[in-house]
Amino acid sequence: MRFRRVRDTDESFTTFVATRSHRLIAHAELLCGHREQARDIVQSVLVRAYQRWSRIEHDDPYGYVQRSVTNAVTDWWRTAQQRHERPVDVVPDVPIGEDTTFEDRRALLSALDSLTHRERTIVVLRYFDDHTEKDVAETLRISVGTVKSTCHTALRKMRIALDPHPYPGPMEQS
Incomplete structure (x- = not known):
């Protein structure tokens, strides 16, 4: 009986x-x-998740x-000062997603690089992973107001990073 559970857990x-x-x-x-x-981070997390899989597989x-x-990733950022390794911007032979071009992906990552770690985390959770403001606040243990204001600031920074010379608005025209 125990062998069957282990096999089912492995398959799941x-x-x-x-x-x-x-x-x-x-x-x-x-x-x-x-x-x-x-x-590397995902692999490490999956190794730890496998050890707890029987407890977490039926919930979420x-x-x-x-x-x-x-x-x-937050831990990785926190310990960045202690590491002597430096990630490189371009890794050879990295597959690129089929739905985006290399330039789009590079521009997005560059815009994300202009953000602080907190801003980046909130933007990714909110817009890439499509979490509600409340979910992001609970995940990061911050207030919903902080999520809203940080999102606003981060998106403004990203817009500037993606288009440093925006079309002048009516107040800026001479």
């Missing part, structure tokens, strides 16, 4: 990884800005693992 976890890992890696990449680092496994990825 394998299915989860096969269907959700790409999304988790994309989430981590948007948070940290580096594809290979994102893969994606939510649990996604929150763990967010926390792991």
Whole structure:
């Protein structure tokens, strides 16, 4: 009987990884800005999740693992000062998503790089992962007002980063 449960757990976890890992890696990449680092973080989180899989698989496994990825990226940022390694901007032979061009992806990551870690995390959770403001606030243990104001500031920074010379509005024309 125990052998059957282990096999069922393994199959359930394998299915989860096969269907959700790409999304988790994309989430981590948007948070940290580096594809290979994102893969490493997701792999580490999945190893820990597998050890707890029987307890989390019936509740909300994606939510649990996604929150763990967010926390792991936060830990990665916190320890960045202690590491001597430096991620590179361009990694050779990195696959690019089919739905975006290399330039679009590069521009998005560059715009995300202009944000603070908190701003970046909030934008990714709110817009890439489509969480409500309340969900983001609960995940990061901050107020909904902080989520709103940080989003506003971050989106303004991203707009400037993506279009540094916007069309002048009516008040700016001479």
